[in-house]
Amino acid sequence: MGTRMTQMPVLVTGGTGFVGAHLLAALERAFPERSIHATARTRPRPDDNAGCVWHELDICDHAAVDNLIRQVAPGVVVHLAAQSNVPFSFEQPDLTWDINLGGARNLFQALDRLVQPVLLLQIGSADMYGGSFHSPDPVDESTPLLPLNPYAASKAAADLAAYQLSCTSSVKVIRARPFNHIGAGQADGFVVSSFARQIVEIEMGGKQTLQVGDLTAERDFLHVSDVVDAYIALIKQQSAIDNGAAVNICSGGSVRISDMLDELVGLSVAEINVQQDPGRMRKSDIARVCGSYSYLSDRTGWRPATSLRDALRDVLDDWRRK
Numbered sequence: 452m453g454t455r456m457t458q459m460p461v462l463v464t465g466g467t468g469f470v471g472a473h474l475l476a477a478l479e480r481a482f483p484e485r486s487i488h489a490t491a492r493t494r495p496r497p498d499d500n501a502g503c504v505w506h507e508l509d510i511c512d513h514a515a516v517d518n519l520i521r522q523v524a525p526g527v528v529v530h531l532a533a534q535s536n537v538p539f540s541f542e543q544p545d546l547t548w549d550i551n552l553g554g555a556r557n558l559f560q561a562l563d564r565l566v567q568p569v570l571l572l573q574i575g576s577a578d579m580y581g582g583s584f585h586s587p588d589p590v591d592e593s594t595p596l597l598p599l600n601p602y603a604a605s606k607a608a609a610d611l612a613a614y615q616l617s618c619t620s621s622v623k624v625i626r627a628r629p630f631n632h633i634g635a636g637q638a639d640g641f642v643v644s645s646f647a648r649q650i651v652e653i654e655m656g657g658k659q660t661l662q663v664g665d666l667t668a669e670r671d672f673l674h675v676s677d678v679v680d681a682y683i684a685l686i687k688q689q690s691a692i693d694n695g696a697a698v699n700i701c702s703g704g705s706v707r708i709s710d711m712l713d714e715l716v717g718l719s720v721a722e723i724n725v726q727q728d729p730g731r732m733r734k735s736d737i738a739r740v741c742g743s744y745s746y747l748s749d750r751t752g753w754r755p756a757t758s759l760r761d762a763l764r765d766v767l768d769d770w771r772r773k
């Protein structure tokens with residue numbers, strides 16, 4: 452990699468999201484010599500990422516995406532921008548496809564027109580494997596994508612479009628596939644965040660019981676800082692990764708939601724009564740999620756570093772600060 456490429460800007464789309472805030476801070480630490488650019492759609496820019504250059508962008512606006520890419524001329528793009536809410540994807544499938552596939556294709560076409568070398572980290576999701584999780588083995592990157600909801604299907608389509616880009620353009624593509632990640636700043640709709648918010652409400656005396664749904668599902672959880680560290684490793688060690696490769700980012704194990712709940716409750720001194728809410732009892736389509744991260748660790752040395760207990764404490768402390 453030439454010096455010029457290692458100094459070209461890094462651009463993050465969807466910088467205002469859960470992962471974006473963590474990634475921008477990590478990029479500033481990892482690449483002090485590079486300018487870091489980020490896109491925001493509507494929300495105000497967060498103060499804690501004041502070191503980066505913000506751009507307003509709707510990823511569905513083809514011309515605006517093209518202009519931005521020409522203006523920033525990035526050496527690396529991390530494409531986080533997405534409609535990432537699964538229940539909402541059933542309510543608004545067209546919007547979900549427009550953002551997750553249409554928006555991604557706008558970006559891919561703009562990158563294809565760049566003359567300089569550029570690395571694209573296309574951020575997918577373990578949800579794309581969907582029905583493949585019915586098999587008992589940990590899924591590796593050769594496992595078929597069998598999406599079970601519009602969010603996962605649109606992300607799987609973008610993952611395939613990114614592979615095609617890697618074959619037919621000079622853009623180097625890595626298709627990252629992060630599994631469930633938790634941490635400070637995650638929206639309340641996610642299970643761990645919802646438990647933590649309710650525990651903090653009980654600690655503050657505003658609520659008596661913790662309402663839960665089905666607790667039998669098992670998931671492969673990482674702390675968001677491990678996911679972000681994997682993205683940084685993929686950028687820094689891009690030459691060790693095959694062009695177009697899919698890369699799982701996961702813990703390699705799975706934890707039952709009931710065990711996560713017990714651990715969270717154990718991190719609080721409050722008296723907590725857990726109650727199953729019939730309204731939340733819909734069984735998950737997938738009983739157990741477990742991935743293999745051998746490709747990533749063999750190529751970069753990355754391994755998860757944050758224990759589940761520390762990750763849960765981080766989520767709880769975040770709600771205590773709010």
Ligand code: A2R
Binds near residue numbers: 576629
């Ligand atoms: O809705 P906003 O303003 O907070 O921006 C979100 C952004 N986004 C968009 N940006 C440009 N044009 C759009 N039409 C558009 N729609 C959404 O994507 C936000 O900054 C980001 C998504 O953030 P979260 O929903 O918090 O996702 P998270 O957890 O940070 O996941 C990042 C990526 C996604 O591609 C997932 O599918 C993947 O990791 O697993």
